[in-house]
Amino acid sequence: MTLASEQGGRAGEELVRSLLGTGALTPEWADTFRAVPRAWFLPGLVWAHDMATGRSVPVSRADDPDAWERAAYANVPLVTQWDDGRHTGTEPGAVPTSSASMPSVVAAMLRDLEVSDGMRVLEIGTGTGWNAALLARRLGGSDVVSVEIDPVVVAQARAALTSVRPSPRVIHGDGRDGWADAAPYDRVIATAGVRVLPPRWLEQTRPGGIILAPWGTHYSDQDALVRLTVGDDGRAVGPFLRMVEFMKLRDQRLDWDRFRTYVPEHPDFPGDADASRTPLALADLGRRYDSVRFVIGLRVPDCAHVVNQTGEEAGKAWFFDLGSRSWAAVAFRERGSDAATVHQSGPRRLWDEVEAAVTWWIDRGRPGVDRFGLTVGPDGSARPWYEEPSDTP
Ligand SMILES: C[S@@+](CC[C@H](N)C(=O)[O-])C[C@H]1O[C@@H](n2cnc3c(N)ncnc32)[C@H](O)[C@@H]1O
Structure with a gap:
């Protein structure tokens, strides 16, 4: 074992412990997090992203392996691609377009997805492949499909996933279309923010199934995580859980x-x-x-x-x-x-x-986002509500 990987093992365990302490990681997911370390999925150059200031710091494994290991197990998002791949060099680009999401956000979303054995899951936005690998480890590879739009990101994720068993199925495609071949799904999890929920996600989720997605309006870049339950009538209804911020689906970015x-x-x-x-x-x-x-x-x-x-x-x-x-x-x-x-x-x-x-x-006493929710029609039309699905905010 090299010094860096020993350090990585310790840092990985510290990360698991601290996520368990905050409740983001549940005991049911802890062993999966231990078995599928985030570092396996990261490229040699990442940018540690400070969400509060928007600043990103390059960290190179070749130049500083210890700093890279620390970043891999820190609770920060790591940008892995800028400007849809048009960017070169180590300085940050203009728009971050792929990343390994913040571990606490990954853990809490998996908790909120409420998966159980035998479920079939569709992930939108493969990115590094880490989240898909965690799901595959928990559920079995043939039950997890992940769709990614960027061909270079797809190739990198597939390469990282070759050493992971069981391995999820990674599809190169537009996540707006879901992946009909393996539908219906029990769960759909989006790891890219949406402004309009693609109707295909509703069509491809079985009645009673859950769609977990960062949803927002164009008012700001912020999303709120919404957990929708799909009904027999093809509509999906559910509450917002908390604020998050994700890179948006490619065609749903705001053109300033x-x-x-x-x-x-x-x-x-x-x-x-x-x-x-x-x-x-x-x-x-x-x-x-x-x-x-x-x-x-x-x-x-x-x-x-x-x-x-x-x-x-x-x-x-x-x-x-x-x-x-x-x-x-x-x-x-x-x-x-x-x-x-x-x-x-x-x-x-x-x-x-x-x-x-x-x-x-x-x-109304400054209500938090968890007092609001969303009803989405089969055509993707969304109606936000306050307190009760019948209430219009
Ligand atoms: C925050 S990253 C996903 C993180 C990932 N789940 C992980 O574990 O590393 C968002 C990803 O969504 C992808 N994406 C953006 N628009 C997409 C679309 N229309 N269909 C599929 N993937 C898309 C981006 O290319 C990016 O890789």
């Missing part, structure tokens, strides 16, 4: 360039915009992973937003309608200054809608 053609870049927001004021502060819009952000997205559909924070409480927030050319921009100042200035343009008064959504959320 579409707004540049009509939103003025001038700092005073000129053009035909109406000016008004708002009593809300920048903090009222929430930060990363705050439920209010997610709830605004539910109550203000088809709206994207971005915040350019320039001080503790100062910054500009922009809101864009995905269906018309309506936009709004709000300039927040530091505490003690005048109320924030709002500019709105187009048929939709986006800021008015956002303000009403924040007020709605505060009036």
Whole structure:
């Protein structure tokens, strides 16, 4: 055993213990985690990704094997591909497009998938192959199918999986189509975020089966994990469990360039915009992973937003309608200054809608995302709800 792999064994055991301690990893999954170490699935160059700051640090096995082993067993997501493979070099690229997800997120999703012997599982987004290998180890290889869109990622995952028994079946394809050949599935688990749930996933899940997916709106990059149970009528209904953030399905990423053609870049927001004021502060819009952000997205559909924070409480927030050319921009100042200035343009008064959504959320005692849920029709149409499936948020 080399020094690095001895260290890896210890680090792997420490990771298992700490995940057991937080409850993300359940005792039923612990031996599977021990038997299928994350390091087996990682390429020689990974980028340790800090979710809070968005910074990514390259770690190379050739240059620093000990640092690479530490990263392999740290509870952080490791980016393994940038820019759909167009990126080269060690500096991070623009958009992370494949990764080994954060171990605590992997463990908690497997816990929430509630698998048992004999179940057939479809995974969307093979990535490194680690999650699929964990499932195959638990359920048996012939019962786990994983679909990955990127051919290079597929080849790397298949290579990593050659030494794993039992091994899942890895399909190169668009995960939106699921994989009809092995349907119906008892469980579908998406490890890429969705904005529209592909109807094929519902079709290919047996009644009573579960779909676990990071779902969100285009309001932000954040997703909430939804656990849907498929009914006899082909609809799927279920609660949101908690906030997560995943790379999105390739064709469901937001194209920010579409707004540049009509939103003025001038700092005073000129053009035909109406000016008004708002009593809300920048903090009222929430930060990363705050439920209010997610709830605004539910109550203000088809709206994207971005915040350019320039001080503790100062910054500009922009809101864009995905269906018309309506936009709004709000300039927040530091505490003690005048109320924030709002500019709105187009048929939709986006800021008015956002303000009403924040007020709605505060009036209900600031509920967490686990008080909301989703009903998805057989055509993929989604209706979010609050407390009860019949309630519209
Ligand atoms: C967060 S990674 C998955 C992590 C993986 N489960 C693991 O254990 O390493 C997301 C993956 O989804 C893939 N992906 C994106 N869009 C896809 C699509 N339409 N169909 C299938 N895979 C897709 C990406 O290429 C990427 O590899």
